Amino acid sequence: MPTEDTLPVWLVDDDPDVRESLSQWLDVSDLAVRTFDAAAPALEALRDDAPCGVLVSDVKMPGMDGLALLDTVQALEAPPPVVLMTGHGDVPMAVAAMQAGCWDFVEKPFAPERLEECVRRALQQRRLALENDRLRRALREGDLAGRLLGQAPAMVALRQQLATLAPVRANVLVQGETGSGKEVVARCLHDFGPGAEAPFVALNCGALAPELIESELFGHEKGAFTGANARRIGRLEHASGGTLFLDEVESLPLSAQVKLLRALQEGEITPLGSNAVRPVELRVVAAAKADLQAMAREGRFREDLYYRLAITELQLPPLRERREDIAVLFSHFCRQAAAVHERDVPEASPALLQALEQQDWPGNLRQMRNAATRFVLGLEIPGLEDGEVAELGSLNAQVAAFECSLLRAALGRHGGNIQAVMEELELPRRTLNQKMLKHGLRREAFLDLADPESAGPSEP
Known part of the structure; x- marks a missing residue:
């Protein structure tokens, strides 16, 4: 999947001096650029599925002008955002073009920074549109049914819930008996989600010694404690951008629950033995075979952490x-x-x-x-x-x-x-x-x- 940084900006203008100056500016701004001297070759390349992040075009050009190019591009499947460059006095026309689907317009003469800002916003929108299209395509192709077999009503409902939840980054609590497929569900949420290319990091909280839990979650610096012979990146930092799967989350001691809650609330962690704060952005999928709400009432699980983890809940049916x-x-x-x-x-x-x-x-x-x-x-x-x-x-x-x-x-x-x-x-x-x-x-x-x-x- 191309990203905002790898998708090129297409620049269409019949004036070679304008093409050269703008392409140099965008190139200096670390944006890939592809130039065209007319609308027709740009349109032909689009129809050949050449990668395009955003199409920037002058309005007044011989042959097909920018407005005609806009109309034709809009009729394509998954069209890129189109930014039009207009001369002074063409503002009413540009507004009409935006109503017809134009992403934005810049009025000449303009500062190069204005075009760069507009292009970066359009590239971000393009990246999100391509990512959402990938997710919808994966779900349409039945990948969920291939991973979560069965036509029992509970399984049909579960796949429908996953198709709805996967494209958003909300934390999910998965509840079910041992062996019911909780990690498979977590991987589906990750693989069909917006962070699919980032790490999926699994941690079984019940298999860790209490004295190692904080180091596993948040990492540590060299010399932070006896035996810490090298710096270690914690699971939250490793999973940043992707998904952290916390299996048997009910096994976390209360002291670790407090620090985990703060990390999720603030979006940052501090490794053991360090004063440096590091940002993290991730989706947490927690799995439990115990009733966390009942544990919270008994004082064995923090209620505030439960609500942070259980933005939404999925219940896996037992095989019987x-x-x-x-x-x-x-x-x-x-x-x-x-x-x-x-x-x-x-x-x-x-x-x-x-x-x-x-x-x-x-x-x-x-x-x-x-x-x-x-x-x-x-x-x-x-x-x-x-x-x-x-x-x-x-x-x-x-x-x-x-x-x-x-x-x-x-x-x-x-x-x-x-x-x-x-x-x-x-x-x-x-x-x-x-x-x-x-x-x-x-x-x-x-x-x-x-x-x-x-x-x-x-x-x-």
């Missing part, structure tokens, strides 16, 4: 509350494990899938990943070694489980392509729809799971 996603998730983790261990992906039997759906999964996704890895390696799955897989109840229950397994496997092979599933299983569409409804199977859950060798053309 999204059983309709278990088969899809198990298949996904099996494919991952097979790739890592260079094994073929074994086919899960209907009995195994039904037994998996009946488990409570106290370890959530982490436990399921472990189960899938053991299955791929041919090992017993903990909790299923005592005959649960074989004891499926009545004949009707076993038939239903087998039917569900066949439907799920076919949908997975064909990536949710209903026509291909109908042809493979020789079912009319109405019958297939009824059976999918009966077993709680949604086509959307299988859209990205197709076997490239067996999937037919996808449906619109």
Whole structure:
């Protein structure tokens, strides 16, 4: 993604002396410049998707003038800001041009500083527009659905919340049980957010010795304490511009909570052993498996820090509350494990899938990943070694489980392509729809799971 500093300023003017003097000034101001002697070649370059931060053009030029260039540029997809240079007495015309979409205008004669200031503001707007376009494109392409699998209502709602929150820098508190995917959610907020190219820094607060927490958060200078043999940058400073993920934030001692609160409020930190104040700007995603509000009422967590972290909250559902996603998730983790261990992906039997759906999964996704890895390696799955897989109840229950397994496997092979599933299983569409409804199977859950060798053309 280009930044404000790398996007060039395009200067369009038929007067070579003006082009030379203005380009020299902008170049001295550390702004990249590309010049054109007429509107037509600039427009051709724009249509070829050449990078442009802001287009500065004279109004009166032979051939296509600046106003016609403005109108044409405005019709392009994601047009750059346009700044017009006008002669004295053209102000009413310039105002009309701004109403038509012109970013700004400068009236001749003007001081070069005036043009530089205008260009820098336009470049900042261009950078933000390109960044927002990148975020919207990433969300449109379904990256969230690829990272947060499942069509359970709670997961659909979670992805919608993430799509709304990711483009803004608000702090987020993620609550959920162990292994429910809190760091995955934090990474989604970072990767689809405005600081995606800056660091994502993760810190497990529960894994740190109390005497090291402040050094980890804020850093220290050489000699700040016994054993501090070199200067160390803290996690807040390292994450500046990006995202700091504080896992198990409820484990922070109260003394560290006070300093963290001040750092977030003031936007600055002071490393241990130093008097130098360093600015930090970052989004904090905190994760907790405990009720922080209840801890605050008990005096074990600062209430003011809770409100600083929980600008908004996300609740992750445990796996036992999204059983309709278990088969899809198990298949996904099996494919991952097979790739890592260079094994073929074994086919899960209907009995195994039904037994998996009946488990409570106290370890959530982490436990399921472990189960899938053991299955791929041919090992017993903990909790299923005592005959649960074989004891499926009545004949009707076993038939239903087998039917569900066949439907799920076919949908997975064909990536949710209903026509291909109908042809493979020789079912009319109405019958297939009824059976999918009966077993709680949604086509959307299988859209990205197709076997490239067996999937037919996808449906619109």
